[in-house]
Amino acid sequence: MLFVAVGLLTAGSGLLAVTSRQVLHAALWLVVALAGLAGCYLVLGAELVGLVQLLVYVGAVVVLILFALMLTRSGGVPVVTGPAQRGAAALVGAGTTVLLGGALLAGSGWGAVQVAGPTNTQVAEGILGTYVWPFELLSGLLLLALVAAVAIARTPTGGREGET
Amino acid sequence: MIRPALPYLLVAVLAGLGVYGILARRHAVLVLIGVELLLGAAGLLLVTVGQTTTATDPAAATSGQVLTLFVITIAAAEVVLALALILALFRARGHVDLHADLDPREEAAR
Amino acid sequence: MTDSLRTAVRQAVDLVPDLGTWWLALALAPLLLAAVTLLAAGRWGEEPGYRSVRTVSVGAAILSAVGVAGTSLHRPRLELPWIDGLGVWLRLGADGLSIPLLLLTALVGVVAVSLHLHVPQPHRPEAPDEEGIATTSPIPVVRGTDVPGLATYHACLLLVVLGALVAFLAGDAILFFVGLELVLVPMWVLVARYGDPGARREGAALRFLLVTVVGSTLMLVGLLGVATLVGTSDLSVWAAQGGAGLEPRTQVVLAAILLLGLGIKVPVFPLHTWLPWVHSTAPTAASVLLAAVLLKLGTYGMVRLVVPVVPDGFSALAPVLGGLGTVGIIWASLACLVEEDLKRLVAWSSVAHLGFVVLGLSTGTQTGLQAALFGNVAHGLISALLFVVVGGLKHRWGDARFTVARAALRETTPHLGAALVLGMAASMGLPGLAGFWAEIGAIYSAWAPADDRPDGWFRLFAALAAVGGALAVAYSARVLHEVWSGDRLEPRVPDAVRTERYALRTLGALVLAVGVLPMLLLAVTAPVTELVVGR
């Protein structure tokens, strides 16, 4: 039941995050949704993941997003698309939900199961043992992403640079 | 004890919301928010699977959580790059509207 | 008498040394080398002179013809692994099916490269004035002295011949396909660059390329299907298996795809629309090659790749094929009755003749097959002859319309006139000339098709084909009436130049020889067709 509560919170704030017309509000609702997701992880017994979620997302990503929002004031351009596209988007979104939900529920059924996840030690061993190869690559990826981001940020871009 | 159906449902809802968010927004950062929700759905699914199925194989047992961690990290890397680009776009164009014409075909196609 | 003659011939044949696979090399290598040399020579530095280009290309064609002749005599086989991943081997060799066509290709190749390239006029002549007199002034036959791009032109011709030879020699389905594709780009260049600029040559060339590519790729799909099911692309294995182990349904599908693809190449009735345009645009030599060699690839492919390989499928589709062939005969002959462009008319008549070939094929009898193979070669010779004449006339007249008043060929250019008469007579299936045996054989075999063919339909086809024969007479007579006979002496155009005369005489003599002594060909193909049908 705890999960129902956290889940509802996550879903609700997620909904608001994608519908809110206020850019800033949307970002804040995202914070709530991601935090709710972290809660879900905790409820499911994946403490490590939950914490990482909280730290990386809520702590870092969202802060970045907020910064970006501040830096790119929308300047009167509408943030949402026209009603036609929104309708289509809703359709596609609902379709995704139905498809995924149907498939997942058909596979699992309503029955309850024991939560029996690996311990945090096992997860850590997994990362640094079994999955050390993707982990290595991941470090490379992070490095390069940062370098690229910095380089892009430093590069003088064209366009209306002078005007703004 | 937990009913896996519940998180699965949440996964479906979050994925749907993410898709909607991606499609319904034209502000680049807001599209990014949709993507985050989509990734969240993926993570939740991974964790749920990892926590509710019993696997003897350690590699399989940890894969749910480990993959979630990977996804989170990759997402972070992406966000970094994305935001840098969005800033660059803003500096170049003065907006971050993804609904603006991107295609310079008019110049090419005479 | 015949025995002593045979002995003499055999002894003469024995004098020819057996060079083994070197004969194959001699057949193919000169063409390739000469083509590459010519292509390269035109590219950097001074373009080679007219004389050297012609010497090289005619020499290569003749060498290659010698090689083909040797190959036909000794029938060497070459087997080399080529694309190991696909299991494709370089299997080259000649047998009864291919030898007539190989010889035809080699001969027509020599004829084609020796013909002079005419530079098309950039501007079309105006419409005829009120008196119906063409304003074209007589055009001297250009001997190619100052023709730009002559080296490229000859290289393309040689490559076309090369591709056709490879296809006919191929003992592997994929290799056959490669040969088929090899001719496309050179042919495209020939039409697009050296064609008649008044007839939108780029469009015609593109049409040719695309339509035939569709055909050959469809054929490829079928080939790959067969190759996968049989497990190899070796044609001899295909023929030996004879469809054993292939489901009838699969056979039908495979046969349909193969026939569709090959039908475009042939071309069979509703797929023929590309042919007249391309023919009316292409330069003479290209027309000659296209009609005499390239169209044969389609019918040859049917005999080689469909009839023995998927017999059940072929027999299921044969009525349709035969029907389309018959419709093609009637259709094209009717079109010839009102066609006003001589080259297009000859192209149309090709469609009709190949309709006879297809009809013969579809009957599933050895008679039909023999007639079809005969028709293949006969049409090759006849169409080559006709296109040499008609192409020459087009150069002289400035265009190929024959409804405007021209000087009567009989009075002004007797050589061209006689060749036209011979060609048209052969084209209408006159006995004693090459076209007859194919026609009568096709009609006969359609009347008495194989046991698993629907009699009624095929008899209808036979009757219609016979009517088509009558229509052929009508249009041939129409052409002769308009072009050959008459009392006009102006505008006077020059008669055939020396190379044209040689070409026409050779082809004409062969048309006559094959018509009078049909067993020259039939005896070569008989053992193979017996095998094909015999199972």
Add this chain to the structure above:
Amino acid sequence: MSVVDWPDLTWSDLQLPSLPALPQISIPGLSVPDFWGAPMQWLVLVPALAALAGITLSGRSNRLAAWIAVGGGIVTWLASLWQLRVLLAVDGHHASGSVGPLPLGELDVPLGLAVTWPLALVAATVATVALVVQVYSRWYLWYDPKYPAFAATVSVFTAAMLLTVVADDVILLVVGWEVMGWCSYLLIGHHSTKTAARRAALKALVVTRTADVGFVLGMVMLAAGARTTSVSGIVEHWAAEAPTRGLVLALVLVVVGVAGKSATFPFQDWLPDAMEGPTPASALIHAATMVAAGTVVLVHLFDLLAVTGPARVLLALLASVTLLGGAVMAFAQADLKRLLAWSTVSQVALMLAVLAAATPHTGPDAAAEHLVAHAWFKALLFLATGWLAVLVGGTAMTTVASGARRYRVLRRRFAWGLLALAGVPPFVGFFSKELILGTAESAATGSGGLASVVVLSAVGASAPLTAAYCMRAWLVLDRPTQIEQHAVTYQQEPVERIDDFFDEPQVVHEAEGLERAESAISSSARSGTTLLAAMTLLGSLVALLPVWRVDVHLNLQLLVATLLLMVVAALAVRLAARGVRTRDAAARIPARASLAAERGLGADYAYRLLVATPVVALARAVTWFDREVLDAWVRGAGAGSRLLGQAGELLTPRRATPALALVLGGVLVLAALGVVSR
């Protein structure tokens, strides 16, 4: 009611009794060296080679061409005689091979040759007429630069006809048949600068070839049933069983083809037009070769024809209509050549008619015999007409009027020819026609059925008609002239034979006025016509040879009645001609009728209306359909793909989010598709 008790004669009673001894005269066991082949091979090969040589060797030299052509003709003629001798030696049937057999799979194609008695005589006749024509055309076309082509074509023509005669294979029949058609095209259109000649040639070719569709199909059907193309094999196969629908259809088709080539109704119209060809060509086509080929073919197939009722009836009807119609039309023509042409139409129909009438009992040889007879007198008439045309400058009735009076040398030739044509004893035509009459009568009273009755009545009716137009022609030709005295004087003088076969003949207008007809023709050509004239009389002996397979009783009452009718008709014509300035009885015919007859009663118009116009309309429709529908697909594919390309370019999202919609929508569709289809 029988007026007199006529003796009942059979044909064999009339035949010469001594001649059967002839075989014994020949060297028994004449072994022909293999190298030399059989004479029938030479019959075909020599003229064919002569043609080839004439074309390739002679170049522009008329002289060389003439040597080759006439030499070939002589050799052919000798071969035909040799053939007769061989046939005597081997007792009536001689077979040989040709280029065959062909490896044509299931179909047995031996390509054999064979001669039997009546056809050997036909072959000899053909060879003779061809030789005469070659010799004659050397003179007739002396100044023609295209003479080599003409001579070669005549040679090919001869070869083809002889092939048809000696063929024992339906394929060879078709070969000869169609080559003849083609040669007739070339010969009729020889003066290709003349529009009328070109048109006539085209018409001849197209009309006969259209009918040949039936011929070819019929032959194919016959061969298909028997699985062989050998005539003997076919006859054997089909005769073994009761006539089937297939056989009936096949023969009906063959009859249609024969009708085309023999200018039988409804294909009759090409033949009179073919008079545009040079006269030697007309002589060849009309006398012994092309139009007679149908008879030859049906003689080959007679054993089948005789048992196939519908084909016989069809043939009988067509032939009877043509027989009478042709005779009537001949009477109305205003041109001597056209008169002869229509007479050919009529006479050839006569041959076909008797074939239709004959039963296995009576045998077909009456037709072959009339073929031979007709060859002699018709060739004579044509060549004489050509000669006269050279002298007087045309063949119109008004031009040739009094011709036979002015040029006495022609008088006997015309007279004999016309008498033979009319069937007056003792000329060859009499015997052959009586034989025909006898055959028809025997068949009609025997088991011949409807066909025989029809034919008998038509033959009976045609006799006075023939007599009438012959009489008319003669009256015109023989009209007295004012300068008859001069002609007589000149005839008295010794004629200076200045010409030779290979010397240039005297210029014609020198002869004109002087009316020294002999000097206008080469002596060889002249002797050719003399030979023909002789044969119209001596040919009767041929008719009496015991080699003819005829078994008929001669009804003498009928014979006398026919002769009487002919006399009456001739007298009537004489009566009608009285008072006409040209002595032309046809002048009594209303002008419109005679004009219509000259134009072939609008057959041309009918052909155009019924065949040519619809076919051309169909052809236009086909080209339209081809261009606008079939090709439209191909063109449309090109234009369509460009259009689709433009559309694709336009539809491609140019903005980021719609592009993403494409992505996600695509995924959803693909996934849903997968799930649903599972």
Add this chain to the structure above:
Amino acid sequence: MTLDLNLLATLPVLVPLLAAVVVLVVDAAVPGRRQPHLWLTAAGLLGGALAVLPGLAQPAGDARGAFCLATGQCLYTADRLTSVLQLTALAAAGVVLALAWGDWGGPSRTGRAPVVAALVLGATAGAAAVPAAGDLGTLLVALELATLPAVGLVALADPRWPAERRARSTEGAVALLMTSLVSFGLVALGAALWVAATGTALLSLPTTRDPVLLLLASVFILAGLGFKLSAVPFHAWTPVTYTTAPLPVTTYLATVSKAAALGAAVVLVRALGEVDETALLAVALMAALSMTVGNLVALVQVDTVRLLAWSTVAQAGWVLLPLASLSSRAVHAAGSYLVVYVLGTLLAFAVVVAVAETRGHDGGGAGTSLDAHAGLLRRRPLLALPLGLALLTLAGLPPAVVGLVAKVVALRPVAGDGTWWLAVVAALNVALGIAVYVRWLARVLGPAPVGAPEPVRVGAAGGGAAGAPARSGAGTDDEVRPAGGEPQGEAAPPHTPARVWVVVAVLTLLVVVWSISPVGIV
């Protein structure tokens, strides 16, 4: 837990990755230099390529594994096909480096060279890692490693370009990034579903599986890969990004990225085993749509790069085509086709770069328009002939037999499988594709562009043309000639750098040799 590391096998990935780090370190140590970074990059790529060779040499069926678990499953597996793809990626990156040398090595205030070098190395390492991935985690990470730096490369335009042009390239990068983000979301979701379906993240043939989930998973992952391959309907970014990115980067996207994407598809299809036929329907649909749409739109393009972009879409269909029938042969066929495609595309781009460079280096459309290629055969036969070969390779026509063989290879599994509708669609697309490339080729072979709007005949030009030396010796049928002035190409004698010549020569040689003897295909 025991893990068999066997790092030697992973060298093809590790060497470029480490080289990237080294480049960054060197830049940190000695800032402001450019050439050393590029040389280091070249060395890294070369080292990687050398490290692939043992993998190539192993017999068919064997695989070099690394990071293997006790169960014998490896997170890194390289068999011959994998090695071929790796080598393709590395070599193509090398070619791109050669093409971009002048651009990246050019003067720049911002220290762009080391960043670009590191990004190239990193992305290439990712591309090399993808086909060897043994588990979903590696796949996810490697894919992103191959993608994200490439996005950076697109964004890092030449600072010498005009501002507007650079802004556009930023836009192109954003388009690419957004699509890649979404596709990553899809792949991640697909991976999660895969785990849910099979219970493990290892990409070995799973024993227990939920078919519906597995289907969904494969479709989601395929969609994500479809984006990288530019398969329809995931292709929308392609024309935008191709035209806005610097030409060498476009080349990179068209070749190395494709190798990575195909590697992932190969991994996935192999793991799917021989059962899942509905996923194959998705592949078949993608293939058919891609080739059709790509060819159709390419047919109306007037710019070579856009044409190549759409041709990439079409070729993606061809690459996917064999995968529509599951078999080992199909996977190899796709690999073979990809290699040939990469070869042809590299050669075409090399010539396009060379031609564009002679038309002024503004990165604008003028240098890459089809018109710029008109009469190339007359003007620059040494560029035109390789271009012709490249186009014919892509079209699949002799004399570029290798392209033809590639088409045969790609068609064979489908035809053998009996998926006739797909085979027929493919056959029709061969013709469409030929129409696309021949349209270009016709320009190359055709007459040189005419300066004046009205073509004037030679004779009529008279005195005006007297100044221009007659070029009749050059051997062209100059029916028309520019009335005044010289053809544009002649005005500024082209100077194509030697490295481009080398690239063109080597690639041409490869095409020719491979056309004569297409060894190693499949």
